[in-house]
Amino acid sequence: MSRIGKKPVAIPAGVSANIADGVLSVKGPKGALTLTLRDEISYAVDGDTILVKPANDTKQARAFWGMQRTLVSNLITGVTEGYTKTLQITGVGYRATAQGKVLKLQLGYSHDVNFDVPEGIEIKTPDNTTVLISGIDKQKVGQVAAEIRRWRKPEPYKGKGIKYAGEFIFRKEGKKK
CATH class of the missing domain: 3.90.930.12 (Ribosomal protein L6)
Structure with missing residues (x-):
C-alpha cells in the first residue's frame, strides 16, 4: 500500500478539476495544466478532493499509484502557487x-x-x-x-x-x- 497514494489531493478554492477522455484538466489563478491519465490507476473528482487509487491489483498499478498521486498534486500546486x-x-x-x-x-x-x-x-x-x-x-x-x-x-x-x-x-x- 502506498502511503502517499492513499492521501486525497485537496482542491483549493478558485481551482477547478475535470476528467474527460483520459485527461485530467486543472484550471487555477496562474493558468491551466493537463495530465494524461494511466489506465492502471483510477481517478475520481469528489467535491473538493481528487482520489487516486489503483484500478487493479497488479504490480505495475501499485508501482504507479504514489507517483500518479504526486503528479496530480503537482498540477494543483502549479496552478495555485507555481x-x-x-x-x-x-x-x-x-x-x-x-x-x-x-x-x-x-x-x-x-x-x-x-x-x-x-x-x-x-x-x-x-x-x-x-x-x-x-x-x-x-x-x-x-x-x-x-x-x-x-x-x-x-x-x-x-x-x-x-x-x-x-x-x-x-x-x-x-x-x-
Missing part, C-alpha cells in the same frame, strides 16, 4: 542577464551563450550571479534549470560554475607542493 528554481553562478567574470525571452550567459567561453526561454517559463536575474526560473509546470521548470546548469557544471577544485541554490559541491584538495 514553482521556482534558483541557480547561483560562481566564478570570476561569470554572469547572467535576462533580456526579454533570451538569457545571456557569460561563462568563460570565447563566446556568450544565448539561452532561449521556452514558452510558459519566466526567467529573472536579480543580480549578475543569480538566475530565478519560475513557471507553473514543475517538470518544465526543472528541465530548464538543468539545461542552463549543463552549460557550466560546478567543478570540484574551485567550485566555479552554475549550481542550484543550496546544492553542496564536494571540494577536492588541489595539487600538493
